[in-house]
């Protein structure tokens with residue numbers, strides 16, 4: 001372990017005073033972060049879950065690792081018992097003054113408490129704290145409650161130059177020397193996070209479609225463990241499926257070869273997960289619960305987005321058809337899946353190999369729900385929707401482009417040994433409908449300009465049951 005890391009194991013005895021001095025600054029700064037999950041409601045205060053001085057705060061450069069709960073007014077459907085305040089991972093750097101290159105990282109200058117008069121900032125912009133994190137992973141350090149782990153079979157060289165990824169993300173990532181990428185989870189929950197769990201399982205299973213975790217960061221608090229970060233090999237020169245699909249569309253090129261390869265990659269991942277982790281048969285009771293969930297989401301969405309209401313009866317038929325099949329005794333296998341699959345979660349290396357990333361699932365859902373076995377049709381439906389999105393992002397829409405990609409994706413899935421998704425049209429339509437409804441709500445909230453894209457799918461899906 002490097003001297004910097006061993007020297008840095010400090011007690012956090014001063015942390016309550018620290019949090020009080022940071023409180024007014026964090027109330028301003030936190031809601032402005034892309035990864036802040038509680039947008040639209042003010043932060044009314046913080047409580048400390050854990051604090052570790054990774055680098056001593058009285059040094060020229062201090063580094064504080066905080067897990068804090070951000071308190072916000074509950075929305076009417078929530079209760080404090082079922083909706084604890086969100087817990088965030090923060091890495092706070094402390095310096096006398098910030099060099100100009102770190103200006104975008106500024107959080108502020110506390111006016112009282114142990115940090116009065118110093119400058120606090122988002123430490124991930126700064127190479128030195130980023131180095132400390134990699135060094136701690138390399139050396140499997142224990143720093144206070146923080147446990148840095150690694151896979152000793154993967155070499156992690158020292159001196160890899162860090163850079164913060166500036167893309168819009170739900171979390172924060174640092175790339176080290178174009179060799180590794182460390183994703184630090186921002187809104188954290190106790191328990192096995194699928195973003196670490198599933199890539200580890202897939203690596204053990206020998207599935208090359210997912211970058212194998214080289215290191216991971218955990219916090220052991222009371223009797224609960226939190227996953228805070230995952231280090232994975234960086235796919236150099238990769239383009240994501242969304243960028244590629246749009247650029248091929250712009251050039252008038254066919255994307256069906258890539259769609260087929262993506263289908264194969266998805267099937268390989270699904271089959272590896274089914275080998276490694278338990279699968280269950282979904283019978284009548286479970287399918288009815290699935291249909292109930294989809295129906296409730298449709299009703300809530302129609303409340304939230306009035307444009308959806310005329311299509312609700314047609315959309316309901318997709319769920320009723322699934323309920324009918326369940327009533328007739330149809331069953332499906334459920335297994336662990338990706339849970340939030342779309343073109344942006346697929347990376348193609350310069351040699352043409354596809355990898356899947358970001359197994360966190362839908363971050364807004366509880367961990368237990370995200371880790372439940374589900375039919376693979378859910379991931380497939382996510383990808384089918386994504387081809388449709390890509391086609392509609394290009395003007396004019398190229399007739400047949402999405403259909404060709406969707407068919408090629410399903411063929412690729414079947415060629416690799418997966419069950420052809422088109423064998424289960426009722427299940428697929430139900431999942432596609434559920435996803436399009438989710439997208440309508442997402443776009444209405446976040447990107448109203450994009451709302452016509454899922455609305456077009458809603459029109460098509462609402463009609464498809466009536467033929």
Ligand SMILES: Nc1ncnc2c1ncn2[C@@H]1O[C@H](COP(=O)(O)OP(=O)(O)O)[C@@H](O)[C@H]1O
Pocket residue numbers: 165167168169170171172173181183211232233234235236238240344347357358360
């Ligand atoms: N192993 C990797 N190799 C190359 N780039 C990656 C890798 N993992 C993630 N990325 C890049 O980082 C971005 C964010 O990663 P992701 O896991 O989706 O984070 P988030 O959960 O914050 O959205 C991706 O869109 C991709 O561009």
Ligand SMILES: O=P(O)(O)O[C@H]1O[C@H](CO)[C@@H](O[C@H]2O[C@H](CO)[C@@H](O)[C@H](O)[C@H]2O)[C@H](O)[C@H]1O
Pocket residue numbers: 170242340342343344382385386387389390439442
């Ligand atoms: O950021 P996440 O990966 O958690 O996903 C959210 O944002 C996505 C948009 O960035 C959104 O995806 C939708 O738009 C994509 C194109 O931008 C398209 O490829 C997807 O198929 C479509 O669902 C996703 O729904 C939302 O959860």
